[in-house]
Amino acid sequence: MSNKPEAIVFFDLDGTLFNSQIEVLASSVEAITKLKQNNIIPMLATGRTPCEVTDLMKKLSIDSIIGMNGQIVLYKGEKVFTNNIDKDLIARMDQFSKQQMNIPLAFYNDETMRISECTQAAKTFYHYLKQPIPPVDDQLYLNEPIQMMLLLCEEGESVYRDVFLELTFIRNTPYCVDVFNHGGSKGNGINQLLQKKGFTDVPTYAFGDGMNDFEMFTTVNHPIAMANAVDKLKEQAEFVTDSNDNDGIAKALKKFGLI
Template structure:
């Protein structure tokens, strides 16, 4: 029997509304691992933000920053840095429009200015603090992802002028930015190829726009009860919400977990 791999989005999926991993999810993940399945985090976040999740769940593999950085069992197997000149062009363009940016790699997050209401709200939303201010990080270090802090709809201006990036809204406060034509699915494909894992053995849980490509790639997509409608339409199964044991019930629904083993 081929090894089964289960990809878990974090916000709105593996994490509850209070940004914790439900005890039922932790137990379910331990159970599927005992049965030979491999759990993997697939998130828009970077590695430095999710250490507590990896520790609580025991998961050591992650498709991070929307597929731009992939580790398997703690080993880096793929990374896709942003082009410095393209980052510089966007930085200059966003400065002219009065929009701030965040720069991401595996070890650091910085933002281009202090005192921004949108930046404050964005990081409060994910239980974090205002990042350090450094608008030159991309000149000194490799960058894998950016965020732009803007109101809903304002990203269309940037999508038209910077077509080599895609701007995917992740909250009312801003959008993830990563190379056009890439996604969580890109990173997942790299992982599957590297470890010779067939798509027929893949499962994924998600709720948001940046999960759609992942759902199109894996064999068994599972949407959370709190997922966007178009994410639910793309799923094979729809489970309970992230606050109502959605991970546990989704693993039962798709047959990865035997109800006789749950107690």
């Protein structure tokens, strides 16, 4: 008997699976349950790290995730792919941030989150996410692999782009910029999953709303934008569904005959 799913559906979180109150609509919870009953795998595809969304994954009975914008891939609990940032590169960026930019960093891997210093910028960002502020540890990268960093700032990332050509910088919220290896993306994470698990012939669908979903939209067979998505992403979508506050997930899954 084949272990291949009938399809895989990737869900961005903020602005997509989450509504404006950072909650999952009842219609989306019901839709995800129906997907699994139909041998369709629901996967999170998010800038967040797996340890941030453990409770959510338990609530939704989802055990697969493209995390940190594709820097780690877990499929049914199995670690399929990681994309670690070079330690020397992190050290250079940490020094540059402290000495020239006065911008705090956050260090993420699939199990741990730490910040370089607890500033007002850090407090503002984690309050925006409705999350506790991680502990301070600016030496984490010396002892553990890091797959993603954050610049905790409302502006200033353009300077980093000119200095650190090895890295990609994507503003994911008004208060932070995601940082990872150049070429890393949700799309790359999806490709790694499909190739390593032998799923290249499995139909793929993706829901998103922001520019960190762009590469994902160019990778899957059926990209679906939320009504609240940015215009550039809508242009890349096969279909624009209703908003994240108005049952957009469930409506699109029904339209495509997945539930």
